Amino acid sequence: MAQISAALVKQLRDKTGAGMMDCKKALTETDGELEAAVDWLRKSGLAQAARKAGRTAAEGLIGMATAPGKAAMVEINAETDFVARNADFQAVVREVARIALDCEGDLAVSRDSLDQTMVERERGVLAEQARAEGKPENIIEKMIEGRLRKFFEEVVLLEQTWVIDGETRVKSVLESLAGTLDTSVAVSDFVRYQLGEGIERESKDFAAEVAAQLGS
Incomplete structure (x- = not known):
């Protein structure tokens, strides 16, 4: 049994946002393996619940x-x-x-270019989540495939919804464009970066917030 240090527990807590005791239990269950502990928390639904807590940071x-x-x-x-x-x-x-500079990204242009190790890891997590929900084995595979489609929509550009109409997949837009131009059209790479993207900003009454902090 690996030694579970306070520093390792803190590292897992910083990575997932889960509670200290949950992090310690996850590390104990996974013999101190950090990434395995992350998956354990996800399978238990603890990391996902923790991410919803806290204040907005935009x-x-x-x-x-x-x-x-x-x-x-x-x-x-x-x-x-x-x-x-x-x-x-x-x-x-x-x-x-x-x-x-030394980290590998989780995003990809297409399913084929996505790291298959990451896909199999996600598949394993989804399977355990379905079993934890009490689903029978004969329908777990169908559930996994459905949830993997949602996963691909988050990490694969061609599977995402086109921002212009909010309905069409990016790959369908490219196919339509290729037909119009009578030539092949493909996305080889992409970059998009915006500070605070995807974070809903809170609307606050500044005067009321100051008054609350002063206890008035």
Whole structure:
């Protein structure tokens, strides 16, 4: 049995947002393997529930680091723009961007270009979630395929919905364009980065918030 240190528990908590005791249990169940513990929390529904908690963080910074033949961009969010102007925060963003130069991305243009190891890992998590819901084995595979389609819509560009009409898949748009132009059309790569993307900003009454903090 691996030694479960406080530092390892904190690392898992920072990675998933789950409670300290849940993180310790996950690491105990997985013999101290961090990524396996992440999957254990997901299968138990604990990491997903934890991600819904907390306050909105739609401010922050985008950091970029380059090296010969490659580059990396990262987004680090904070609750206020005051934090983003802090020198320590800016240093963290620079360091994370530097580290990200050695990380592999989870996004892909097509299903075929997606890391199959990641797909199989997702398949395993989805299977355990279905079993935890008490579903019979004969329908679990159908459930997995349905949920994998949702997964592909999140991480594969061609499977995502075209922003113009909110209905058509990107791959269908390309097929239609190819027919119109009478030539093949393909996406070889893509980049889109926007600070605070996908985060719903809260509308606040500043005066009321100050009054609440002052206890008046």
